[in-house]
Amino acid sequence: MESMxxxxxxxxxxxxxxxxxxxxxxxxFRTDSMVRASFFLxxxxxxxxxxxxxxxxxxxxxxxxxxxxxEMTVMALFxxxxxxxxxxxxxxxxxxxxxxxxxxxxxGFLILGAMALLAVFPDQPVPADLEPVRSLGNEMLGDSMLxxxxxxxxxxxxxxxxxxxxxxxxxxxxxxEGSMPPGLEPGGDPAGKPEEDEAGxxxxxxxxxxx
Amino acid sequence: xxxATLLLLAAALIGIGIYGALSQQxxxxxxxxxxxxxxxxxxxxxxxxxxxGAGAPEGQLLTIIVMAVMAIEMAMGFALVVAxxxxxxxxxxxxxxxxxx
Numbered sequence: 001m002e003s004m005x006x007x008x009x010x011x012x013x014x015x016x017x018x019x020x021x022x023x024x025x026x027x028x029f030r031t032d033s034m035v036r037a038s039f040f041l042x043x044x045x046x047x048x049x050x051x052x053x054x055x056x057x058x059x060x061x062x063x064x065x066x067x068x069x070x071e072m073t074v075m076a077l078f079x080x081x082x083x084x085x086x087x088x089x090x091x092x093x094x095x096x097x098x099x100x101x102x103x104x105x106x107x108g109f110l111i112l113g114a115m116a117l118l119a120v121f122p123d124q125p126v127p128a129d130l131e132p133v134r135s136l137g138n139e140m141l142g143d144s145m146l147x148x149x150x151x152x153x154x155x156x157x158x159x160x161x162x163x164x165x166x167x168x169x170x171x172x173x174x175x176x177e178g179s180m181p182p183g184l185e186p187g188g189d190p191a192g193k194p195e196e197d198e199a200g201x202x203x204x205x206x207x208x209x210x211x
Numbered sequence: 212x213x214x215a216t217l218l219l220l221a222a223a224l225i226g227i228g229i230y231g232a233l234s235q236q237x238x239x240x241x242x243x244x245x246x247x248x249x250x251x252x253x254x255x256x257x258x259x260x261x262x263x264g265a266g267a268p269e270g271q272l273l274t275i276i277v278m279a280v281m282a283i284e285m286a287m288g289f290a291l292v293v294a295x296x297x298x299x300x301x302x303x304x305x306x307x308x309x310x311x312x
Binding site: 010011014018021022025026028029034037038041044045048051052054055056057059060063064067071074075078079082094095096097098100101102104105106108109112113115116117121122123124125126127130132135136138139140144147148151154155158159161162165166183184186 | 212214215216217218219220221222223224225226227228229230231233234235236237239240242243244246247250253254257258259260261262263264265266268269271272274275276278279281282283285286287289290291292293294296299300302303304305
């Protein structure tokens with residue numbers, strides 16, 4: 001395609017976007033704030049979306065912007081709702097098996113990178129007269145309609161599953177079960193309940209804290 | 212911008228994602244690692260479509276399917292986080308020792 005390899009401008013843009021995508025992708029796991037982490041991930045996705053547009057896949061690139069903007073906003077909301085330290089006020093590095101993880105990440109990059117450099121892929125660029133959006137639309141509502149519709153059905157199934165998983169237990173359990181906060185430890189008192197009679201039970205509390 | 216450089220970028224994103232998915236203790240951070248892996252997969256799919264697929268529309272369709280997979284992963288992941296949080300007040304992978312509580 002002409003527009004793809006057209007001059008040094010596209011190459012410079014790609015280099016900057018690639019650096020941005022990798023750098024922000026890395027920062028996701030290196031920032032103290034979980035909200036910031038989700039916005040770093042959003043920037044990484046947007047950089048990849050712009051690269052898709054540079055590759056003439058306009059529809060996919062723009063779809064990426066919209067989808068990821070919504071997804072990452074939801075993610076940031078979840079961070080505020082559930083996670084500790086969403087604002088990054090304290091240093092945070094919550095990792096386990098980090099050496100294995102680093103090794104697996106580097107191994108994955110090296111194997112895939114070696115394939116990218118050493119494998120021989122057919123050189124069949126997009127024809128210059130192809131309209132990518134039109135051809136994608138014809139495919140989705142033509143030959144591949146069953147696949148496309150199946151994706152819709154799976155998304156519906158997901159919605160039902162999500163509602164089942166995240167709703168309060170009612171019919172198949174105590175109605176009030178879901179509305180009482182669970183204890184901080186299994187079987188403990190409900191969390192967030194105000195302490196009763198601190199002075200009178202001081203000794204008892206002291207004992208309790210040791211467990 | 213060649214197929215090789217695009218695939219290298221995709222490999223880097225997938226590698227970072229593998230690191231994140233394996234190393235993070237918080238469920239949502241773990242999901243971010245999975246998302247980064249899928250980000251690299253989508254980029255590789257578009258790169259193959261643009262340079263090796265002769266413009267076959269199935270290449271773009273594959274990317275749409277991966278996007279749907281990503282949406283499903285997010286939705287189910289968050290639903291599971293909510294369910295686990297209800298049951299155990301936990302947001303860390305270590306606090307779960309079994310699939311049932």
